[in-house]
Amino acid sequence: MSEPVPELSLPAKKKGKKKRKTGSAAATPAADEADTAGNDAMPSLGLPSKRKKRRKKKPSADSEAADGADNGADDGAAGGDKDQGTFVAATGEEYEYGTLLSRAFATMRKLNPNIESGNKQLQLEAPVLMRVGTKKTGFVNMLSICESINRSPQHVLSFMLAELGTTGTFSGNGRLTIKGRFQVKHIENVLRRYITTYVLCFNCKSSNTQLAKEQRLTMIECGSCQSRRAVSTISSGFQAQVGRRRKR
């Protein structure tokens, strides 16, 4: 064991290879460890763990070249390395795990092009708001947003008003006027919540869905995976008395 120690301090990679060879050679007579001798000998040498990791990641071609130069005792260690990340085909060619994995995915995509196109993300335009007077907010592109998520403006409107706890109406030229002061991020949040509850399929997350009424229940039907699910009705819940009380 005293032999490898001076070599440990050497920084060059090639030296590391050689050192491992001597290490395994030294270790095998002590305890017979078959294939894994090279790997198991390393901890006993007291190598820092960083070193070990780097060796595993190193391309096998490098180690193969190094091993090719050596002979005999080193073969066992090379076998141990192969188990970590390479596959030897019947023809003798070697493939790394990473290349095989990417090749498998590429083949999968080529054969079934629609396997991943289903979960493309729904892209929405940002809501455009403008102040109407001081206490009202106009939502300019509400109709086009409703169109892009394929929902009726009335449904979206009732959801938004319930969430925001206000009132509002469609004014002319397709603009929505909501009472209260709101910012774009507020409206964005509400729309996002609407989409997660009433647009996206709970199963496959696709936005290709339809709302359908069925025996007083609103169902969301997915056009991609044909699943159906009841969604909760929109209710504004408790509304506190805000502002002036009506005279009785």
Added chain:
Amino acid sequence: MSLEQDFGVTFDPFQEAQNELVGGDVGSYVHIRIQQRNGRKSLTTVQGLTPKLNFKRVLKALKKSLACNGNIVEDEENGTVIQLQGDQRAHVQEFLVNEQIVDAQNIKVHGF
């Protein structure tokens, strides 16, 4: 050989009912809403808390920890509702979860 040994049943299907939290019933949500008032003022309402709760005490603790005023409103449809001054949505949610009145997944926070 009993059934339990056959299938290795290790979980109790009624366990959920036993360690039910004090607050909302299983499956029912507690809604935390916000309403805009004049100017930059707002109102937070907490609806759906179980009637088993001592609302007076909960409100007192809420008012103390959130440093705001509030009151209890009896509503015909929605039961007892706690009203708090200001936008306290995040605070109320944290309070209810920390005091183990309601499970975090049974809270729905509304508003922008």
